[in-house]
Amino acid sequence: MNIKVINKFLSIDRRIIYVLVAVVILIPIIKPLNLPVQVTKEVLGVYNEIDKLPPGSKILVAFDYEPASTPEMDPMAKAVIRHCFRNHLKVIGISWLEQGRGNAQNVLSFITDEFQRQGRPLKYGEDYAYMGFKAGESAMIMALVHDFKGACIRDYLGNDVYTMPILKGIGSLGDFPYLAVLHDDSMINSWITYGHEIVGIKIGALCTAIMAPGIYANLSAGQLTGIVGGLKGGSEYEKLLGYRGLATNGMDSQTLVHFLIIIFILIGNFAYLAKERNLRKERLR
Amino acid sequence: MDFFKRKFPILVVFVVGLLMIIAYYVPHKPFNQFEGGASMWYMIIRSFALVLAFTSLIRSHYLKIREGKLGWGYSLVMFLALIVTTVFGVLPYGKNNLFGTRSGTIYMWIFDYVNTPAAATVFSLLAFYIASAAYRAFRVRTIDATIMLIIAIIVMIGRVPWGEMFSEFMTSKISHHLVFIRLDRLTSFLLNYPTVAARRAVYIGIALATVSTSLRVILGVERTYMGSDE
Numbered sequence: 001m002n003i004k005v006i007n008k009f010l011s012i013d014r015r016i017i018y019v020l021v022a023v024v025i026l027i028p029i030i031k032p033l034n035l036p037v038q039v040t041k042e043v044l045g046v047y048n049e050i051d052k053l054p055p056g057s058k059i060l061v062a063f064d065y066e067p068a069s070t071p072e073m074d075p076m077a078k079a080v081i082r083h084c085f086r087n088h089l090k091v092i093g094i095s096w097l098e099q100g101r102g103n104a105q106n107v108l109s110f111i112t113d114e115f116q117r118q119g120r121p122l123k124y125g126e127d128y129a130y131m132g133f134k135a136g137e138s139a140m141i142m143a144l145v146h147d148f149k150g151a152c153i154r155d156y157l158g159n160d161v162y163t164m165p166i167l168k169g170i171g172s173l174g175d176f177p178y179l180a181v182l183h184d185d186s187m188i189n190s191w192i193t194y195g196h197e198i199v200g201i202k203i204g205a206l207c208t209a210i211m212a213p214g215i216y217a218n219l220s221a222g223q224l225t226g227i228v229g230g231l232k233g234g235s236e237y238e239k240l241l242g243y244r245g246l247a248t249n250g251m252d253s254q255t256l257v258h259f260l261i262i263i264f265i266l267i268g269n270f271a272y273l274a275k276e277r278n279l280r281k282e283r284l285r
Numbered sequence: 286m287d288f289f290k291r292k293f294p295i296l297v298v299f300v301v302g303l304l305m306i307i308a309y310y311v312p313h314k315p316f317n318q319f320e321g322g323a324s325m326w327y328m329i330i331r332s333f334a335l336v337l338a339f340t341s342l343i344r345s346h347y348l349k350i351r352e353g354k355l356g357w358g359y360s361l362v363m364f365l366a367l368i369v370t371t372v373f374g375v376l377p378y379g380k381n382n383l384f385g386t387r388s389g390t391i392y393m394w395i396f397d398y399v400n401t402p403a404a405a406t407v408f409s410l411l412a413f414y415i416a417s418a419a420y421r422a423f424r425v426r427t428i429d430a431t432i433m434l435i436i437a438i439i440v441m442i443g444r445v446p447w448g449e450m451f452s453e454f455m456t457s458k459i460s461h462h463l464v465f466i467r468l469d470r471l472t473s474f475l476l477n478y479p480t481v482a483a484r485r486a487v488y489i490g491i492a493l494a495t496v497s498t499s500l501r502v503i504l505g506v507e508r509t510y511m512g513s514d515e
Binding site: 014071143145146151213232265267 | 309312317320321323324325327328331332335386387388393396397400401404405407408409412413415416417419420421423424425426434437438441442444445446447449450453469473476477480481484485488
């Protein structure tokens with residue numbers, strides 16, 4: 001191959017790459033491809049545990065992700081909360097990340113408004129509640145293990161948690177049959193160490209795609225019931241609930257971008273190998 | 286004076302550390318009560334760290350503005366953001382729906398329309414940088430790099446619908462003997478076995494290092510947390 005052509009392929013202007021990435025992201029947003037999604041056993045592990053809880057059960061949801069992760073995390077957060085309310089479960093939210101509070105408020109109000117429109121109004125304090133941001137990281141979880149209400153004292157609206165009907169019968173973190181942790185950091189480790197290992201609470205991890213590979217070790221050790229990782233996990237959860245949401249639509253763009261990146265990697269490598277071959281030939285001459 | 290400056294903190298760390306270890310393994314009275322109380326104390330003390338962070342933030346940015354250092358304008362923006370969010374977030378919620386941190390307040394408006402889009406935009410830029418970096422850096426220069434490249438391509442294809450569709454097509458339409466090139470299953474294998482093995486080794490290393498550092502602190506060998514002698 002001509003050396004000029006090889007060099008051109010080896011130094012494609014980054015602006016061309018940026019424009020192509022933008023185009024392949026935008027195309028499915030304008031015209032969805034409706035690609036099918038296959039459900040994996042990791043996502044089923046979370047879905048089945050929530051699905052088999054009897055109506056009226058209380059589920060704790062930890063909103064531990066930052067605004068930067070909302071495009072990836074919000075679809076799965078909405079899916080899991082929607083699943084809980086569809087099954088008449090009671091949702092109690094909590095955050096140990098200060099900015100997780102805003103995300104929790106947005107997700108909970110979005111889903112409760114949706115149920116309101118569908119003619120099934122949900123009552124705050126009875127069907128759902130949000131404890132707000134609680135400082136202390138691991139120590140907060142240890143405090144929740146010993147005395148859940150004592151560690152919370154008040155919810156995010158300033159209500160006394162001791163008088164909230166939804167928390168009747170909850171003395172410790174171990175009184176919850178399930179904990180769904182929405183996270184974009186390594187906080188899941190503390191929930192496992194001080195929650196699962198001490199009081200045996202079952203945990204489902206819902207996280208960004210970048211965090212997922214790191215917690216497969218916990219899954220295989222039985223410390224997690226399942227993993228919902230990134231947009232892919234979110235799209236699988238949406239499929240299990242029977243609708244195409246933001247995660248499923250986002251998978252169209254993700255598919256195209258993955259293939260675009262692979263094409264660029266292949267172009268770069270073919271050009272690199274061709275250049276190496278030319279250099280070897282020149283050396284032999 | 287030396288007792289309160291050097292020996293007393295070591296004694297406190299030794300006693301509390303030992304009690305916390307016992308409480309973890311003996312979750313019965315009185316150790317569990319101590320653990321519960323200590324956790325509450327930690328949460329309270331930790332909240333005061335916010336005051337320290339607030340003061341430190343104001344001090345460093347104030348100095349930057351006063352001395353006219355490079356980028357002092359950003360410090361002004363920081364002060365503006367700090368004042369606006371604090372005022373609207375801390376003042377009590379009223380009928381006017383302006384103050385407080387509930388949905389519909391100005392604080393939440395800032396969170397929804399400034400904080401979230403700005404943070405998400407910066408994070409989203411990664412998609413562009415990763416595409417460009419992958420093209421430039423992923424080269425089959427060595428055997429290690431080639432293995433990494435092949436695995437990256439398998440996972441990238443196996444985790445998206447086209448990869449799943451391709452795998453399904455190959456096994457159901459062409460031949461079920463082609464099951465070994467089912468990229469979705471190969472991806473699942475890579476995540477469930479080699480990744481777990483490597484991760485577990487890292488976890489064990491972290492755990493051993495944490496135990497050794499904690500023991501050094503509890504036994505008073507590691508004293509850097511008390512600052513220098515001067």
